[in-house]
Amino acid sequence: MIVGDLSRREIERRLAGTGLVVRFGPFHLRIRSDLASLSSLVHRLYQPYPLPETGEITDFHVGISRPRGLRRWLRRQACFTVDGQSPFAPYAAEHAFPALEWGINWCVATRAHHLLMLHSAGVERHGRAMLFPASPGDGKSTLCTALIHSGWRLMSDEFGLLRPEDGMLLPLPRLIPLKNESIEVIRRFRPEAIVGPSFLATRKGTVAHVRPPADSIARMQETARPRWFVFPRWIANAPLSLEPLPKSQAFLMIATNAFNYEVLDETAFRLVADLVRRCDSYSLVYSDLDQAISALDDLSNDVDD
């Protein structure tokens, strides 16, 4: 069963009651909310995500609801909660949905320490994964969104989740939050992409969420072996450049990019070293999405392993 099998009214009932339980990659989330406006967005944007079987363990209990006490009468606000605690200041009520999405990412980043977590987008083709570790503003989400609408499968836009036992990349194909100019770039690049409403003046500027293609969500339990690391950087009007990176530099860039390298100690060192040994690493500078996609397609077609 998927979220889309539920009516909007049923979603609203579950959110306001015991919670709507949804599977995102390796995690089960129970989401609760008393905000009526949330159900239509959940209905539309979470539509292809599976509902776990009854009785399965829930990893995160999250909520986005009106604040308690006097505050709820002073201003229309929404509080994100996890396990009943509010780790962040309240958001404007109209930003409840992006707040929920950020909050879920925060839960993963601060708790999933059984995995090495890179701040990285990832896509897959023919069983091989290409990872895009990057800093905010480097254009990883835009590039990732363009790729998954051009024949690649989405592994994740935000997290490169690597399993220490075997180095495999675990999919976490959640919504992709595009920001500011990227929203129109993608609407023009792939008009068929499903993009949610634009939330204006959030803490990260204007944000709109892209729903991953149904195939990426349907295959969210299919792991892939990392094969390439590509460090992207979008620069206006820059000519395309895809240059190999020395392994020593790739190691340092990946290790410093990980959310929890220090937490995992020697396990992280060995895992990153193994990844760098097995993967080819590149630096990508781009301004044109078609050119970038063509170069990355060529890269993946050239592989002979």
Next chain:
Amino acid sequence: MIALTRAGHELSWQKWDDVFIVYQPSSAETHVFNETTALILRGLEQSAKSLDELREFTASELGIATEDLDADDLAFAMARIEELGLIERLDDVVAGQ
């Protein structure tokens, strides 16, 4: 005499390009060492050495004459790995006992 500490014996090494990336379990830190620093540690891994022996070993491994090994480079590398707790001066240890 100079010797590796226990922490110096526990290092995990990766060599890529012209640098060595080294994990130190005792501090959970990852370091980047150049070849001179790596050779000092490798030399001490074999046995404790005097400063002159260490200079000779390092120069020989680098394929240069001992007098061509920059004394400042050696001193800098030694200071760094001593600060990281990877080497110790046995004379100091004995004097402290």
